[in-house]
Amino acid sequence: MTGDKKAPIRPLAPGSVIGIFGGGQLGRMIALAAARLGYVCHIFASEADCPAAQVATHATIASYEDRDALRTFAAAVDVATCEFENIPVESVRLVAEQIPVRPDWKVLEVAQDRVQEKTFFNTIGLETAPWRRVVGQGNLARAISELGRPSILKTARFGYDGKGQVRIDDDAHLGHAWHHISGTGGGVGVLEAFVDFAQEVSVIVARGIDGAWSAFDPTENTHANHVLQSARVPARVPVFLTAAAVDAGHRAAEALDLVGLLAVEMFVTRDGRLLMNEMAPRPHNSGHWTLDACLTDQFEQCVRAICGLPLGSPERHADATMTNLLGDDVVRWLDILGDPSARLHLYGKKETRPGRKMGHVTRLVPRSVATSP
Amino acid sequence: MTGDKKAPIRPLAPGSVIGIFGGGQLGRMIALAAARLGYVCHIFASEADCPAAQVATHATIASYEDRDALRTFAAAVDVATCEFENIPVESVRLVAEQIPVRPDWKVLEVAQDRVQEKTFFNTIGLETAPWRRVVGQGNLARAISELGRPSILKTARFGYDGKGQVRIDDDAHLGHAWHHISGTGGGVGVLEAFVDFAQEVSVIVARGIDGAWSAFDPTENTHANHVLQSARVPARVPVFLTAAAVDAGHRAAEALDLVGLLAVEMFVTRDGRLLMNEMAPRPHNSGHWTLDACLTDQFEQCVRAICGLPLGSPERHADATMTNLLGDDVVRWLDILGDPSARLHLYGKKETRPGRKMGHVTRLVPRSVATSP
Numbered sequence: 001m002t003g004d005k006k007a008p009i010r011p012l013a014p015g016s017v018i019g020i021f022g023g024g025q026l027g028r029m030i031a032l033a034a035a036r037l038g039y040v041c042h043i044f045a046s047e048a049d050c051p052a053a054q055v056a057t058h059a060t061i062a063s064y065e066d067r068d069a070l071r072t073f074a075a076a077v078d079v080a081t082c083e084f085e086n087i088p089v090e091s092v093r094l095v096a097e098q099i100p101v102r103p104d105w106k107v108l109e110v111a112q113d114r115v116q117e118k119t120f121f122n123t124i125g126l127e128t129a130p131w132r133r134v135v136g137q138g139n140l141a142r143a144i145s146e147l148g149r150p151s152i153l154k155t156a157r158f159g160y161d162g163k164g165q166v167r168i169d170d171d172a173h174l175g176h177a178w179h180h181i182s183g184t185g186g187g188v189g190v191l192e193a194f195v196d197f198a199q200e201v202s203v204i205v206a207r208g209i210d211g212a213w214s215a216f217d218p219t220e221n222t223h224a225n226h227v228l229q230s231a232r233v234p235a236r237v238p239v240f241l242t243a244a245a246v247d248a249g250h251r252a253a254e255a256l257d258l259v260g261l262l263a264v265e266m267f268v269t270r271d272g273r274l275l276m277n278e279m280a281p282r283p284h285n286s287g288h289w290t291l292d293a294c295l296t297d298q299f300e301q302c303v304r305a306i307c308g309l310p311l312g313s314p315e316r317h318a319d320a321t322m323t324n325l326l327g328d329d330v331v332r333w334l335d336i337l338g339d340p341s342a343r344l345h346l347y348g349k350k351e352t353r354p355g356r357k358m359g360h361v362t363r364l365v366p367r368s369v370a371t372s373p
Numbered sequence: 374m375t376g377d378k379k380a381p382i383r384p385l386a387p388g389s390v391i392g393i394f395g396g397g398q399l400g401r402m403i404a405l406a407a408a409r410l411g412y413v414c415h416i417f418a419s420e421a422d423c424p425a426a427q428v429a430t431h432a433t434i435a436s437y438e439d440r441d442a443l444r445t446f447a448a449a450v451d452v453a454t455c456e457f458e459n460i461p462v463e464s465v466r467l468v469a470e471q472i473p474v475r476p477d478w479k480v481l482e483v484a485q486d487r488v489q490e491k492t493f494f495n496t497i498g499l500e501t502a503p504w505r506r507v508v509g510q511g512n513l514a515r516a517i518s519e520l521g522r523p524s525i526l527k528t529a530r531f532g533y534d535g536k537g538q539v540r541i542d543d544d545a546h547l548g549h550a551w552h553h554i555s556g557t558g559g560g561v562g563v564l565e566a567f568v569d570f571a572q573e574v575s576v577i578v579a580r581g582i583d584g585a586w587s588a589f590d591p592t593e594n595t596h597a598n599h600v601l602q603s604a605r606v607p608a609r610v611p612v613f614l615t616a617a618a619v620d621a622g623h624r625a626a627e628a629l630d631l632v633g634l635l636a637v638e639m640f641v642t643r644d645g646r647l648l649m650n651e652m653a654p655r656p657h658n659s660g661h662w663t664l665d666a667c668l669t670d671q672f673e674q675c676v677r678a679i680c681g682l683p684l685g686s687p688e689r690h691a692d693a694t695m696t697n698l699l700g701d702d703v704v705r706w707l708d709i710l711g712d713p714s715a716r717l718h719l720y721g722k723k724e725t726r727p728g729r730k731m732g733h734v735t736r737l738v739p740r741s742v743a744t745s746p
Contacts, residue, residue: 014706014719034403034426038706038719038732054430055408057422295665295716295737303688304710313713317690333387333411337677343668346411348386359411364668 009100012307019077020098021064021092025347025357026283026299027083029291031056031298036058039307044073044080051347052083052367064091074098081260081306085111085280086158102209102306103281110256111281114156121276124255126248128276129267134189135180143191144168152360155181155189158367165226166195195264195275197267198330201235202286205249206311207258211292212309216298218245219322220288227355231286232321233293234368235267237268241244244274251303252279260303263287285357289320292343292362318364342367380474385451385680387411391452392472394465395409396423398730399656399672400456400719402664404429406672412680413486417446424720436682437464447471454679458653459485459531474580475679476633476654483629484654487563494649497628499621501649507562510551516564517541523737528554529561538599541570542569564607568648570640574608574615575659578622579674579684580631586722587684589671591618592659592695600728604659605694606666607741610641617647625652634675635661658730662693665716665735682699690736703731714738 018034020027023045031041031052042058043050058076062069064087074080074095081102082092089112092105098111110116118128132143134153144151149172155164159181166172168191168227181189200221206212220235221228235242245266253262264285265277287298296304296312304311327331330352336344346359383393391407396418404414404425415431416423426432431449435442437460447453447468454475462485462655465478483489491501505516507526517524522545524564528537532554539550540699541564554562564745572592580586593608594601608615616640627633638650660671669677669685698705703725709717721730 011707013522015721015723028408032408032428035401035405035721036718037710038721040427040721049430054413055405055428057427265387295713309707310711312710315713332684334384337685338683338686340668345409348408348411348413352390 007032009308015040016078016307017058017076018303018307019044019047019080019095020056020072020083021054021080021087022060022083022226023047023052023245024083025051025349025359027052028055029288029299029345030081030083030283030302033297034303037300037303039303042073042077043071049350051086051349052302054348055280056062064088066095067091068327070094071098078109078244079306081282081302082108085282089139101193103256103258103262107256107258107262107281111279114154114159114278115188116277117278118190120255121252121279124251126251126276127273129190129195129251130193132191134178135187136192137174140174140178140189140191141351144174144241147191150194152192152194153177153181153192154192155253156190166275176324195267195269195273198270199237199268201237201245201268202231202263202284203249203267203318204261204263204284204287204290204298205246205258205316206248206261206305206313207253207297208305209259209308211254212311212354213253214252214301214314215246215249216287216290216294216301216314217316218242221286225355227326227357228285228324229326230323231289233289233316233319238272241268241274248274248276252276256281261298285324286322288345289313289322289362290316291345292322293318293364316367318367319364320364322360322362324357325359325361327352327354329354333359336361338362379464382471382681384682385412387414389451390415390431390449391679392424392446392453392468392547392674393429393456394418394453394460395456395468396420396425398424398434398722398732400425401458402430402661402718403454403656403675405716406670407676410673410676411440414624415446417443421725422723424722425620427721440464442469443467444471452679454500454675455481456655456656458655464663472561476629476631476635479630480631480635480654484652485530486533489525489560490651491563493628494625494652499624499649500646501565502568503566505564507551507564510547512540513547513562513564515549517547520564521565523567525565525567526550526554526561527565538601548624555573568640568642570648571643572608572610572641572645573638573650574610574618574641575636575638575657576618576622577605577634577636577660577663577671578626578631579634579671579678579687581678581684582624582632582681584627586623586626586682587674587687588619588622589660589663589667589674589687590689591615592662594659595726598728600699600730601658601697602699603694604662604693605697608617608688611645614641614645614647621647621649622740625649629654633678634671644685657731658697659695661718661733662695662735663687663689664718666691666693683693692733693737695733695735697730698732698734700725700727700731706732709734712736
């Protein structure tokens with residue numbers, strides 16, 4: 001998986017144009033960080049007035065498959081990155097013929113496919129829950145006989161936030177289960193052994209063009225209905241595990257020859273092992289606390305990495321808990337603004353839908369030296 | 374000076390549109406803070422592609438005297454504020470007929486005119502250097518005989534960053550001096566007795582619609598060629614003086630019935646008195662360190678105040694020194710990015726001119742509890 005070593009590249013000077021595939025809140029927060037460093041942003045998104053385009057100087061609103069629009073976009077920017085990983089790889093490759101896209105499309109390809117992703121983790125010696133590739137109902141039955149029940153059937157591609165996955169319990173109807181996921185991801189699934197984990201943690205690693213790298217303190221995450229609900233730092237896990245989480249993230253970033261950010265989500269088993277769950281080559285919801293508690297936040301770090309700048313200090317000056325504002329949670333905005341320890345972040349989304357990520361709030365408390373990794 | 378008491382006003386909800394008069398870096402940083410809270414910004418500026426418009430969703434590029442453009446702008450926003458105080462008061466009044474402008478145009482009027490400003494300070498019991506209103510060369514000679522030499526002759530209006538001021542030394546040619554300043558500000562000047570001050574400090578006070586107020590820790594400022602060079606916090610002055618500076622800022626904000634921010638610059642005399650120098654009803658260059666060292670920065674505080682939100686905590690988690698990047702200073706951007714304690718802020722200005730504010734850098738060090746006020 002190690003890509004070709006790139007020749008040393010001059011840092012992109014402020015005033016250069018950063019292209020961002022995707023118009024959501026991650027793109028918005030990359031754009032805000034880029035603006036602070038004097039860069040100009042150009043969003044490529046499928047929806048006008050999206051969160052990122054609202055704060056960027058330029059926007060191309062077009063289909064991600066529109067080759068003319070992609071070429072024009074490429075001609076207008078100096079470097080490009082993805083704020084979500086389900087951009088068609090072909091589109092990214094097309095743009096990469098004209099300008100650097102960081103991380104590389106090969107990283108995107110791995111992250112888009114659970115089979116490739118899990119194979120990658122295992123190949124570099126990182127443990128995952130036992131898993132099987134599944135390509136049909138018969139195949140599924142055999143995988144279940146090997147991994148047992150309960151287990152989780154997931155689409156290999158285009159799944160996120162719990163979409164395209166189903167739990168296989170004792171009474172599961174395999175035909176229904178297979179039907180549920182096979183429509184989403186092109187007929188390939190992954191069956192994962194059920195992990196009765198103690199905690200979920202994640203780490204975000206940044207890596208520069210020169211191979212320099214840096215990690216934020218791992219966070220402890222809570223999900224509800226497969227959607228991240230909150231992330232707290234420091235994670236309440238032993239120091240050896242936070243160190244192991246950072247090491248795993250770093251090894252993955254190295255093996256991918258990553259330039260940019262890599263977020264890796266992991267399970268902590270009850271017997272103290274780390275099992276890799278999934279990864280995303282971009283800023284990550286579980287790292288939003290860095291905006292308020294770190295010298296350099298994950299979005300600035302992303303900009304630094306993709307522009308060939310020195311990475312910033314990820315040092316943390318406070319303990320933090322980040323809570324997502326999902327759907328109607330956002331009606332509490334005024335109460336949150338009245339809490340002196342809270343920092344509110346809203347994403348400019350006009351329509352509130354159940355479960356939609358409308359914003360987040362970070363609550364800071366003085367740093368607890370003893371428990372930090 | 375106390376304005377009419379306003380009726381309680383409901384907070385402006387996120388998604389509302391904040392109009393900003395002026396397109397410079399202060400407007401840019403207000404817009405970035407507003408975006409984080411989910412507000413939409415609309416810049417009214419005379420130059421396209423200005424720093425603020427680059428990061429705002431909407432922009433009106435027109436003359437500040439264009440009444441049609443002003444009315445259309447007013448119809449498109451929910452509240453407006455000024456990012457610099459030399460917007461024509463008439464234009465602000467026009468917009469204020471349609472929507473709230475905060476701070477009020479009456480505050481702007483005082484801040485635009487050194488005669489009104491100094492009269493205001495003195496009226497509420499705040500000391501200034503001795504001063505005289507000057508309306509011609511003969512008048513100037515009498516004022517000099519009263520205040521002595523050296524003294525400083527300043528235009529009453531439209532002066533900033535040392536423009537429109539001249540020092541009157543023993544060998545000064547009064548005709549030349551008067552000619553130098555009288556063209557800038559409409560033929561009225563102010564002669565100020567020379568203050569051989571020990572330090573310059575400033576304080577930024579926020580005040581809400583409900584009269585709640587909050588102040589950032591006062592900073593100690595260094596000027597070069599009349600332009601702010603650096604600001605450090607905590608100021609190296611006795612605690613009683615930082616308390617007095619906050620009190621002075623608060624009294625001024627109260628007396629103006631201010632809604633928004635008020636920055637007051639002061640001299641510390643060698644015998645330990647505070648002399649008011651000037652004030653600006655907006656975020657201030659000497660408060661840029663709050664972006665990196667405070668829970669709530671001055672730009673967010675400005676947004677909170679003008680939108681009728683609760684003010685945020687101005688608590689400071691680090692000591693800080695903010696240094697302006699003037700003109701070619703900005704070529705050091707890459708070195709600054711390599712300093713782990715430095716936070717770089719660039720303003721998106723395409724043309725570097727001598728002395729032009731291109732950006733700033735804040736250097737943080739762990740908080741020194743002992744010397745903070």
